[in-house]
Amino acid sequence: MAKNQPVVPKGLPVISQRELTIAVKVAAKNAGFDLVGITPATSPPGFARFTEWLNQGFAGEMQYLPRRAGAYAHPEHVMPGVSSVIMLAINYHTGASLSSLAESSLAEVSSETARVARYAQGTLDYHDLLRAKLKQLATTLHELQPGCHTRGVVDTAPLLERDFARLAGLGWFGKNTMLINKRAGSWLLLAAMLTDLELEADPIHETAHCGTCTRCLDVCPTDAFVAPYVLDARRCISYLTIELRQPIPLELREGIGDWLFGCDLCQDVCPWNRKAPLTLEPTFQPQQDLHPASALKILKLSEAEFVTRYKSTPLARPGWEGLRRNAAIVLGNSGDSALIPELEASLDDASPLVREALEWAITQLGKTAAENQGH
Known part of the structure; x- marks a missing residue:
């Protein structure tokens, strides 16, 4: 045999x-x-x-x-x-992206609204x-x-x-x-x-069907693609908000926009996803507090509250400090200077990682307020 x-x-x-x-x-x-x-x-x-x-x-x-x-x-x-x-x-x-939900008034969207990648919105x-x-x-x-x-x-x-x-x-x-x-x-x-069983092999998928399309490359706000098929993870929003344990590089923070955890942009624009079937797996269905998420509520979470809410979900990956750091960046990108007092109130109990992000966010919103007064 x-x-x-x-x-x-x-x-x-x-x-x-x-x-x-x-x-x-x-x-x-x-x-x-x-x-x-x-x-x-x-x-x-x-x-x-x-x-x-x-x-x-x-x-x-x-x-x-x-x-x-x-x-x-x-x-x-x-x-x-x-x-x-x-x-x-x-x-x-799971269906419509947050942006299209917002456009159809199916989601409550405010200056503190934050997006979470689809795969992490479930239970x-x-x-x-x-x-x-x-x-x-x-x-x-x-x-x-x-x-x-x-x-x-x-x-x-x-x-x-x-x-x-x-x-x-x-x-x-x-x-x-x-x-x-x-x-x-x-x-x-x-x-x-x-x-170790010898099973019959399926035919290899030899042909790519992307043609001249570059939508996924063009949409990336942090220019994470060095070339087609080559991702520099160090510039990818998913890496920055999930894997990176250090402060997010200053030059990439504005590009993060309102992404609290992960990013779906290069998939959202892909033509092959226009008719993608919906999942039948109930655990992927979006939880109300993650679609959209509130960056302000995340920022104010105690460590015990973070563990209780997110310990069995993907959002546990960046840790309590990492997720609060992300929330501060999102709030800094919101353009809403009315949030400054909330950010200042969070400075006292913040770790060095979160405090640095908060100080950046306060500075950003201060600049926005000054620009608005100038007009």
């Missing part, structure tokens, strides 16, 4: 590779994944590009990436003996959601093939998920570096199931 072929204990029906592959895909859909594709475990074609990206310093403070860079060379480093990579995606598209951290679905899928795989080995991965292991998603036929890379699927667009969260 060939290495990693299905082993069927006595008493169980013999199942072919084709039948097993179909059963795996059905199990993935039953677990709640919207897309599933399979590719052999191989060295990802984007590994050299990833290494060069790291060497350019584009990862910023995300030192967990270069620290284990070599492990991205092959999924064998994630799971020894792996033969197949089952790539999975779940749709998190649960997507890592927890996807891990639960991976666990369900793994259980079914072990029922189909007792003795097989699996490992589920959600964006925390050294695996180039988007590379393997393309190899598994799930889509192509947009110029904003996102994976785009012809039917589902790019509102996708990826996960992978590694297994």
Whole structure:
């Protein structure tokens, strides 16, 4: 018997590779994944590009990436003996963006209104959601093939998920570096199931369908795209508001606008997302206090209140100080000088990180007030 072929204990029906592959895909859909594709475990074609990206310093403070860079060379480093990579995606598209809601008067918008990226507006951290679905899928795989080995991965292991998603036929890379699927667009969260089972591979998605379109590149207010398909994370609003633990660079603060956490701009403008289907997953539905969020309320949160409200959501990632820093930047960009007393009142109990952002915001709003008086 060939290495990693299905082993069927006595008493169980013999199942072919084709039948097993179909059963795996059905199990993935039953677990709640919207897309599933399979590719052999191989060295990802984007590994050299990833290494060069790291060497350019584009990862910023995300030192967990270069620290284990070599492990991205092959999924064998994630799971020894792996033969197949089952790539999975779940749709998190919940509908209208905040800007279009505001235009139709469906949301209360004020000078303290702040935006939160779509994937983070729901009730649960997507890592927890996807891990639960991976666990369900793994259980079914072990029922189909007792003795097989699996490992589920959600964006925390050294695996180039988007590379393997393309190899598994799930889509192509947009110029904003996102994976785009012809039917589902790019509102996708990826996960992978590694297994030692030899499954039938899906055709690779060889062709990109972006043509001459550059809307995603043009819309970025902080010019985070060095070139098509190349993102400098150090200038990306998502990185600045989620991963960066230091003060946000002065020259990028105005570009952040009203983004409290993350950013959806380069996906909002993508033509492939115009007809993207809505998610059926209830945990992604926007919570009232996150769509829109109040930057002023976030700023005034105590640490205990922050933990209670956000500990199981993506907004826990930047931490209490990081989220309050972001809120101060948003308020500084609001142009509403009436907020200055509120900001000044928050100075006394602020950490150095938050205090610096507050002082910047007060200065910005003071300039706005002076300009308005001059007119």
